[in-house]
Amino acid sequence: MTPTQRIYWHTTVQMPDDLKLMPLPEKVDVAIIGGGYTGLSAARTLAKQGVKAAVLETNTIGWGASSRNAGMVLTGLKLGMQTVMKKYGRDIAKRLFQYSLEAIDTVEQIVKEENIDCGFQRYGHVLTANKPKHFEALKNDIEFMEKEFNHKLCLLSREEQGAEIGSDLYYGALVDECSGGLNPAQYVVGLAGAAERAGATLHARARVNRLESKENRFFLETERGSLNAESVLVATSGYTGNVTKNLQKKVIPIGSFIIATEKLSDALVNKLIPNGRMIFDSMHYLNYYRLWDNRMIFGGRAAFFPETSKTIQRSAEILRQEMIEVYPLLKDARIEYVWGGTLDFAFDMMTHVGKTDGIYYSLGYAGHGVAMATYTGKTVAEAMLKGNISDHPFASFSFPGAPLGLYNGFPWFLPFAGAWHKILDWIE
Ligand SMILES: Cc1cc2nc3c(=O)[nH]c(=O)nc-3n(C[C@H](O)[C@H](O)[C@H](O)COP(=O)(O)OP(=O)(O)OC[C@H]3O[C@@H](n4cnc5c(N)ncnc54)[C@H](O)[C@@H]3O)c2cc1C
Numbered sequence: 001m002t003p004t005q006r007i008y009w010h011t012t013v014q015m016p017d018d019l020k021l022m023p024l025p026e027k028v029d030v031a032i033i034g035g036g037y038t039g040l041s042a043a044r045t046l047a048k049q050g051v052k053a054a055v056l057e058t059n060t061i062g063w064g065a066s067s068r069n070a071g072m073v074l075t076g077l078k079l080g081m082q083t084v085m086k087k088y089g090r091d092i093a094k095r096l097f098q099y100s101l102e103a104i105d106t107v108e109q110i111v112k113e114e115n116i117d118c119g120f121q122r123y124g125h126v127l128t129a130n131k132p133k134h135f136e137a138l139k140n141d142i143e144f145m146e147k148e149f150n151h152k153l154c155l156l157s158r159e160e161q162g163a164e165i166g167s168d169l170y171y172g173a174l175v176d177e178c179s180g181g182l183n184p185a186q187y188v189v190g191l192a193g194a195a196e197r198a199g200a201t202l203h204a205r206a207r208v209n210r211l212e213s214k215e216n217r218f219f220l221e222t223e224r225g226s227l228n229a230e231s232v233l234v235a236t237s238g239y240t241g242n243v244t245k246n247l248q249k250k251v252i253p254i255g256s257f258i259i260a261t262e263k264l265s266d267a268l269v270n271k272l273i274p275n276g277r278m279i280f281d282s283m284h285y286l287n288y289y290r291l292w293d294n295r296m297i298f299g300g301r302a303a304f305f306p307e308t309s310k311t312i313q314r315s316a317e318i319l320r321q322e323m324i325e326v327y328p329l330l331k332d333a334r335i336e337y338v339w340g341g342t343l344d345f346a347f348d349m350m351t352h353v354g355k356t357d358g359i360y361y362s363l364g365y366a367g368h369g370v371a372m373a374t375y376t377g378k379t380v381a382e383a384m385l386k387g388n389i390s391d392h393p394f395a396s397f398s399f400p401g402a403p404l405g406l407y408n409g410f411p412w413f414l415p416f417a418g419a420w421h422k423i424l425d426w427i428e
Pocket residue numbers: 033034035036037038039056057058059062063064065066067068069070071072073074206207208209235236237238239240241243255256257258299340341342343344365366367368369370371372373
């Protein structure tokens with residue numbers, strides 16, 4: 001049976017719709033472009049301080065990656081901390097790792113304060129070793145993380161890994177107890193409610209088509225009217241378009257896809273992931289998976305291009321095969337849902353926060369946005385209130401564009417990048 005092309009998470013909560021559109025204000029203090037975790041978290045923070053903030057969203061609130069992801073609330077950054085330390089030095093690396101831990105605390109705190117029913121729990125994550133040499137690298141990482149960051153991780157040998165994962169595919173694994181998991185759509189809906197309660201206004205079907213500055217104010221033309229603002233925050237992540245051309249040229253939109261199985265028996269679920277951890281592997285073309293309501297939620301970068309009906313359909317079978325490779329026990333499990341979403345990668349795979357042409361931005365979460373987008377939304381808003389973005393930990397290094405300027409927003413190189421990742425997986 002062909003799975004439904006539908007975001008499974010959307011069946012678990014009433015997503016915001018566009019049946020009753022909130023009229024656009026004429027004038028606000030801050031206009032926020034993008035209605036996901038970044039925009040909503042910033043709006044909540046600003047509105048709590050009495051700032052008049054409006055969130056402008058092309059589709060419906062929460063439509064983007066924020067309601068489509070795997071809901072893993074992870075420690076660290078996309079780049080390993082050893083790489084971060086080599087590139088930026090010890091002080092910055094320490095500040096950024098600490099920031100990633102605070103990001104998880106912030107999600108936990110918002111969920112509690114705002115009473116968001118999204119199943120947040122510190123499940124912990126497991127990083128598997130897909131090759132014997134990856135296991136050696138994990139050992140080295142554990143020592144490094146304890147020595148440099150006093151962050152304790154647990155190593156599991158191939159013989160021990162059965163305690164965490166019912167698969168023989170791997171050569172051992174690392175467990176980080178600090179990470180969490182949640183239902184991403186329930187979370188974004190809860191965050192939207194919190195932003196509204198704080199006093200922000202949320203505007204669906206309000207794609208910003210033009211943005212210009214005149215006499216210290218910004219003028220935004222949207223699909224359904226115009227408004228002007230004292231400041232603007234761009235929170236468009238992998239969906240950044242040509243309204244902010246300078247940012248579009250620095251963000252690579254990469255597709256990621258997920259399947260959800262039918263509900264499995266308790267006995268099977270307990271064999272697959274006994275402690276309910278968030279799991280991802282050590283490959284460049286990586287897979288990530290977890291359980292929710294007795295379903296296996298299994299994702300990966302089956303196609304590199306952003307989601308279309310064709311890439312989603314193709315991904316369903318690729319992901320099913322990959323899931324069976326990890327878990328032969330799931331060979332007869334029905335795949336009920338498949339969907340895709342777009343991630344935002346900067347050329348250096350780092351998150352970037354700052355100001356360009358007077359416009360604030362926070363982008364480049366590279367698959368770590370559940371915690372990071374929530375926290376940068378909050379901290380960028382705080383920096384805007386103080387009028388000092390340059391002190392933000394993710395503003396302390398440059399935001400690179402494509403080498404030789406070979407990118408204008410259309411990611412023509414993705415098939416090559418995909419092939420390159422496959423080669424790296426083969427040799428590394
Ligand atoms: C399949 C998948 C799995 C993932 N899994 C995880 C995970 O497990 N853990 C994790 O930490 N991260 C994960 N991520 C990444 C995470 O979802 C994102 O980093 C995060 O949601 C980014 O939030 P955001 O608010 O910045 O952007 P988004 O939620 O993408 O929102 C951006 C919004 O901007 C809107 N927009 C764009 N242009 C305009 C415009 N001109 N005018 C108005 N609105 C505009 C878009 O419509 C969109 O709704 C995953 C992503 C995907 C796609």
